Amino acid sequence: MSIFETTPSRQDSGLIKWDLAAKVAAKTVTAGPTPPARAVQEAVASMRHYAEVSVDHVHQISGLEAARDLRDAPVVVVDRAGWSTANAATFKALLEPAMEGLATKYQQRASGKANNELTQWIGSRATAVETGVILGFLSTKVLGQYDPYAGLVSEDAERRHPGGRLMIVAPNVMEVEQELNVDPDDFRLWVCLHEQTHRVQFAAAPWLRDHMAATIHELSTSMTGDLDQMKTRLSRVATAVADELPAKVAGKLTGRAVPQAGDDLLGPMSAVLAPRERELMSNAVATMSLLEGHANWVMDNVDSTVVSSVKTIRRRFDRRRDLQTPGQRILRKVLGLDAKAEQYVQGQKFVTEVIEIAGRDGFNRVWESAENLPVAREIRHPQEWVDRVLA
DSSP states (O other): OOSSOOOOOOOOOSSSOHHHHHHHHHHHSOOOOOOOHHHHHHHHHHHHHHHHHHHHHHHHHHOOGGGTTOOOSOEEEEOHHHHHHHHHHHHHHHHHHHHHHHHHHHHHHHTTOTTHHHHHHHHHHHHHHHHHHHHHHHHTTOOEEEETTGGGSOHHHHHHOTTOEEEEEHHHHHHHHHHHTOOHHHHHHHHHHHHHHHHHHHHHOTTHHHHHHHHHHHHHHHHTSOHHHHHHHHHHHHHHHHHHHHHHHHHHHHTOOOOOOTTOOOGGGGGGOOHHHHHHHHHHHHHHHHHHHHHHHHHHTSOTTTSTTHHHHHHHHHHHHHTOOHHHHHHHHHHTHHHHHHHHHHHHHHHHHHHHHHHHHHHGGGGSOGGGSOOHHHHHOHHHHIIIIIO
C-alpha cells in the first residue's frame, strides 16, 4: 500500500481517454528514489509541515493580507503517478467543452462511414497514450503544484477543494535535494514557499481562477473549432519548432545567446494562432509569467534566518538546468519547457523591477482586477505597466 495520498480520477468520455493517459504516465516512468519506508514517511511528514508553516512566511514577504492564516486548500503529498492522475482529471475538466464540441463535429463528418466508431475508438486511445507519455515525463520534473481548478473535477471535489489543492511531489523533491547536496529542510521549505505563493495569489485575486478558465475555454474552443485547419496548424508549428530548434540547441551547447523575438513570449506557437487566439495566448502567457515570477521572487527573498542556504540552493538549482544533456534539451524544447523557464525568468525580472520602482504595495495592485494584469510587452518593459496602472 502506498504511503502517498491519492488524487481523484474522472470518468472518461470524448476524444481523449484521460484515465488511460494517467495509467500510461504511471507506467512510462520510474517511481523515483526508494529509501526505506520510515525515511519516506518522515520526508512526507516534513513536506506537509513546511507546506503549512510557509504560509506565514509568504504573508510576511509578499505583504498580501490574503495570506494571513490562509487554510483554504488541502496540502497533498503525492508520488509521480498521483500527480499525473490529478492533472489528467484537471485537464479533462478544463478541456471537456472543447473536446465534446470537436467530437460532435467529427461524428457529423464521419456519419455513414462503416469505420467511424472503430476509428474514434483507436484515435481516442492513441491520443491518450501520447498525452500519457508527456504527463509521465513531466511527472518526473515537477516539485510541487498549486491547482486552482481541483474543485472543477466533480461536485464532491468542489465541496472539498473550494480553494484548490496544493500538491508536493515527494519523490522529485527528495531526488533533487540529494542531487544538489543541499539541506533537506531548507530545500523543502524553499519549494513550499513557491507553491504556497501561488495559493496566496489566487486568494488575493479571487476573480483570477474564473478569468483564466474563461481564457482557456475560449482559446481551446477556437483552436479545435475547425477540423480542416487543425492539421495545417500542427504542420506549421512543427515546421516552426524544427526551424528554431537547431539554433537553440547550438546556442545551449556553445553558450551563445539566441536572439529573442522582441516582445513575443509565444515563440513557435505564434505560427498556428489566429489574431484573436494570439492575443488570448499572449495574455495568458504573460499572466503565467507574472504568477511564476512572483513566486520565484518570494522564494528568493526569504530571510536567511528562515532558509539559511537560500542563495546556495538557487545557485545550484539554476546550474542543474544548465547541465542537461543534448537529448534532454531537445525534449524540453519540443515540450516548450525551456520557453516556459525563459518566460518565468522574465516574470521575476518584471516583479523585481516594479517593486524597485513602486514598492511592494504598488506591485500588489496587480491583484486587484484583470485590467491590472500585465500584457506581454509590459512583462519585458515594467515601466510601461507602472505608467498604465499606477499613474
